[in-house]
Amino acid sequence: MGAHPGLGTLFGGAVLVAAFALLHQRRLVAIIDTLALQAWAVAATAAWQAWTQRSPAPGLIGLFALAANGVAIPLALRRGLRADAAEATTPGGFPGLAAGAAL
Secondary structure, eight states: OOOOHHHHHHHHHHHHHHHHHHHHOOBHHHHHHHHHHHHHHHHHHHHHHHHHHTOHHHHHHHHHHIIIIIIIHHHHHHHHSOHHHHTOBOSOHHHHHHHHHHO
16 A cells, blocks of 8 residues: 555645644643644654655654644643633734734
């Protein structure tokens, strides 16, 4: 069974979509969740590259990124938020989204 070349592009696109979704989020908890989702997409991209290249190095990097950015950091941030801070919002999402699209 050969490697499907479109999967690498799909995983990379998922990372990009998650980055734009980060610009659009307003609640802190949603930002933390989207950051974790992006880390899972980065880990999937690294695992795919490790499998297609038959090299363990990208897979290990993806595993470390998943452990830190996908699990440990979001858990620590959620634990650090107080109940009233969890409902806090960030400034308007449209200017950040427009700036990200312009870049």
